[in-house]
Amino acid sequence: MRAAAGDSPGMAYVDLYWLPLGAGGHSVRINGRVYEWLKARVERRDPLDLYHAGLEVDVPEGRYVIEMTPIPGGNPAARGVVAEGPVGSRMLRRFRLFRYEVRRWRGGSIPDVAEAVDSPRRLTDDVLIGRRLLEAVPSVPTYVWGRDELWVHDMWNSNSLVAWLLARSGIDADAVQPPTGGRAPGWSAGLVAARQASTRAVAPSRAASASRTGTKRPTKIGVSRSV
Secondary structure, eight states, X not given: OOOOTTOOGGGOEEEEEEEETTTTOHHHHHHHHHHHHHHHHHHTSOOOEEEXXXXXXXXXXXXXXXXXXXXXXXXXXXXXXXXXXXXXXXXXXXXXXXXXXXXXXXXXXXXXXXXXXXXXXXXXXXXXXXXXXXXXXXXXXXXXXXXXXTSSSOOBSHHHHHHHHHHHHTOOGGGOOOSTTEEOTTHHHHHHHXXXXXXXXXXXXXXXXXXXXXXXXXXXXXXXXXX
């Protein structure tokens, strides 16, 4: 039986896994290498290995896997889907092929985790940070995958999701680096989006003012709990 909520910080962890781009998929790996070769030519540098990140979060309420993935068939609730976003173009999002899903999957697994490099990386064992991260997952921005909608010379992708969550939960995402000789496209986009969200949160809104005067209660996104 799991410990009750509010136990010591040692009863939780946030682990990050670095997976080679295209792990388990030959075509994705080849496309990634072509993309990185072209990117390196433009930036006049040597090509690097590409990685995408996944998170595993364990708190007293349960163990969760957090990822951004293509949408397969089946029941989204069974794999903890909390958000969807467009791939390539918003105009095409009505087609499942052009949408991604964000998972907060209790008891789930990271596909091809056996191919992870220099992983897992323990980012924190603070239970409050773990819970804060889990509660933030449904609030992640759903920008267009593969596009630079933030105008930061970086695309939005699964690394953006992870970087956004780490920054918003209080983990120093700037200090997190991919394995030696590699890079994580999308990481910078996630950090920029998190800073923008923090800036907006500082500005008092009408709803926030109302909650302070007792006319509106703030809402909280909770994580299901069990013993």
